[in-house]
Amino acid sequence: MAFQLYDTASRQIQPLVPVQPGRVSIYHCGLTVQGPPHIGHIRKEVVFDVLRRWLERSGFTVTIVANVTDIDDKILVKGVEQGRPWFAVAYENERALHAAYEVLGCIPPTYEPRATGVVPEMIEMMQTLIERGHAYAAEDGSGDVYFDVRSWPSYGELSNQRIDDMQAAEDAPPEGKRDARDFALWKGHKAGDPESASWPTPWGRGRPGWHLECSAMASKFLGEEFDIHGGGLDLRFPHHENELAQSRAAGQQFARLWMHNAMLNLAGSKMSKSVGNTLLVSEVVKRVRPIDLRYYLAASHYRSIVEFSEESLAEAATAFQRIEGFVRRAAELSGPGDLGEVSAAFAEAMDDDLSVPAALATLQATIGEGNKLLGDGDSEALRGVLASVRSMLDVLGLDPLSPTWDRGGDDAAYAQVIDSLVGGLLEQRQEARATKDFATADRVRDQLTAAGIEIEDTPQGARWSVKGDN
RNA sequence: GGUGGGUUGGCCGAGAGGCGAGGCAACGGACUGCAAAUCCGUUUACACGGGUUCAAAUCCCGUACCCACCUCCA
Numbered sequence: 001m002a003f004q005l006y007d008t009a010s011r012q013i014q015p016l017v018p019v020q021p022g023r024v025s026i027y028h029c030g031l032t033v034q035g036p037p038h039i040g041h042i043r044k045e046v047v048f049d050v051l052r053r054w055l056e057r058s059g060f061t062v063t064i065v066a067n068v069t070d071i072d073d074k075i076l077v078k079g080v081e082q083g084r085p086w087f088a089v090a091y092e093n094e095r096a097l098h099a100a101y102e103v104l105g106c107i108p109p110t111y112e113p114r115a116t117g118v119v120p121e122m123i124e125m126m127q128t129l130i131e132r133g134h135a136y137a138a139e140d141g142s143g144d145v146y147f148d149v150r151s152w153p154s155y156g157e158l159s160n161q162r163i164d165d166m167q168a169a170e171d172a173p174p175e176g177k178r179d180a181r182d183f184a185l186w187k188g189h190k191a192g193d194p195e196s197a198s199w200p201t202p203w204g205r206g207r208p209g210w211h212l213e214c215s216a217m218a219s220k221f222l223g224e225e226f227d228i229h230g231g232g233l234d235l236r237f238p239h240h241e242n243e244l245a246q247s248r249a250a251g252q253q254f255a256r257l258w259m260h261n262a263m264l265n266l267a268g269s270k271m272s273k274s275v276g277n278t279l280l281v282s283e284v285v286k287r288v289r290p291i292d293l294r295y296y297l298a299a300s301h302y303r304s305i306v307e308f309s310e311e312s313l314a315e316a317a318t319a320f321q322r323i324e325g326f327v328r329r330a331a332e333l334s335g336p337g338d339l340g341e342v343s344a345a346f347a348e349a350m351d352d353d354l355s356v357p358a359a360l361a362t363l364q365a366t367i368g369e370g371n372k373l374l375g376d377g378d379s380e381a382l383r384g385v386l387a388s389v390r391s392m393l394d395v396l397g398l399d400p401l402s403p404t405w406d407r408g409g410d411d412a413a414y415a416q417v418i419d420s421l422v423g424g425l426l427e428q429r430q431e432a433r434a435t436k437d438f439a440t441a442d443r444v445r446d447q448l449t450a451a452g453i454e455i456e457d458t459p460q461g462a463r464w465s466v467k468g469d470n
Numbered sequence: 471g472g473u474g475g476g477u478u479g480g481c482c483g484a485g486a487g488g489c490g491a492g493g494c495a496a497c498g499g500a501c502u503g504c505a506a507a508u509c510c511g512u513u514u515a516c517a518c519g520g521g522u523u524c525a526a527a528u529c530c531c532g533u534a535c536c537c538a539c540c541u542c543c544a
Contacts, residue, residue: 315494
């Protein structure tokens with residue numbers, strides 16, 4: 001089966017037919033950097049990271065562009081609140097986003113342009129839209145530039161809405177709009193806004209509206225037609241609808257497929273800064289291992305809502321640790337080896353709209369086989385199974401042996417010291433067991449357990465691990 | 471009011487006309503000095519009411535509830 005994906009625009013599963021054979025171009029909406037990322041934001045990064053890894057594994061050369069929208073109303077407000085330049089706020093949060101990518105093992109995008117870096121391209125695009133009769137400078141002299149939705153008959157095609165059915169935005173001031181649904185391509189400079197947040201245009205000084213930056217970046221970095229446009233489902237309207245309208249109205253083909261990931265809910269509603277029910281990535285990884293968090297985010301289907309709970313997160317960690325336990329024990333017996341081939345069932349599941357849950361079911365079956373070989377001590381056959389398991393995990397960004405998860409610093413040195421100390425105790429325990437002095441043997445084990453170290457007896461002798469860490 | 475998605479066993483989570491995905495938990499067995507880990511086995515399902523069909527969790531109609539979007543949002 002060739003790779004196919006649920007396309008939001010046609011509301012159907014569609015085959016991926018790349019513009020250029022062998023290459024896949026993907027644009028997905030990054031963040032408006034008004035705050036540090038929460039785990040809902042990073043769910044989206046994990047989803048697109050898995051997509052990228054799978055396409056690359058399938059032999060495609062993938063170019064992936066994600067924007068950083070580094071100017072908007074809220075960033076300006078925060079700058080004022082915090083008594084520092086708006087760009088300091090944006091930059092700090094951009095760095096927090098990068099830290100979150102890294103801690104969860106997401107490969108950075110190929111290019112990650114900033115909205116403020118494509119202002120000339122946005123101006124050109126507005127000129128094109130005005131020439132073609134799809135945009136206009138506000139008649140009130142505000143310097144705003146609007147897209148004229150009534151001039152574009154297919155407006156609403158992405159979210160399957162008709163303009164006349166749309167609820168008129170309550171908070172939309174009439175301003176200089178011809179229609180209440182017209183959206184701002186560009187916002188004229190207002191008294192009180194910092195000078196640094198404005199750029200010269202043929203219509204006066206001003207700053208980008210939301211939406212236009214993505215159209216400008218997508219065509220600049222991927223061309224006028226590209227393969228997949230993605231983002232969170234909450235961006236489908238108005239953001240993606242507006243991007244599609246302005247790019248098509250400017251004469252571009254734009255995205256072939258639209259891929260939207262479902263939300264991560266907390267306490268019944270979408271995790272969102274405005275609701276205040278957020279869990280920051282930087283906080284969660286203090287109490288949950290990043291690889292366990294990644295498994296939690298990656299394990300459910302990308303189009304299913306994930307209802308966050310501590311219980312389901314803990315359960316995901318347990319499930320992953322079973323997988324990881326196999327990998328570590330197998331690697332101890334037969335060596336880590338190299339990545340192998342994924343199973344045919346795994347490939348079929350991933351090709352079918354990125355069906356990670358089905359892919360994980362086949363992975364579990366492979367691990368079951370591997371555990372039997374481990375019990376038999378068949379290190380030769382085990383090597384092949386381990387290579388396959390690691391390769392499947394690698395597609396999900398979850399190979400426990402990947403250097404991604406090495407926690408640098410002094411860890412390696414400490415591990416040697418601990419191994420030597422624990423090794424001595426295990427020898428004592430083994431001597432006691434040999435003379436059937438089980439009271440002493442158990443006392444040693446209890447002592448280690450109390451220190452957070454788990455002991456497993458295997459045919460190759462005792463192995464130890466830090467609790468919850470395999 | 472409009473648009474899209476959902477409701478599956480104690481829990482998480484797939485599937486989309488016939489064959490009980492998978493995981494976690496529980497219980498039984500094997501292994502073990504005892505454990506742990508692992509393996510084998512067992513148990514509990516498709517929101518509700520109609521309909522179509524030889525056959526429905528799956529298709530159709532209706533009802534209830536939930537989520538998202540229509541306003542800043544991954």
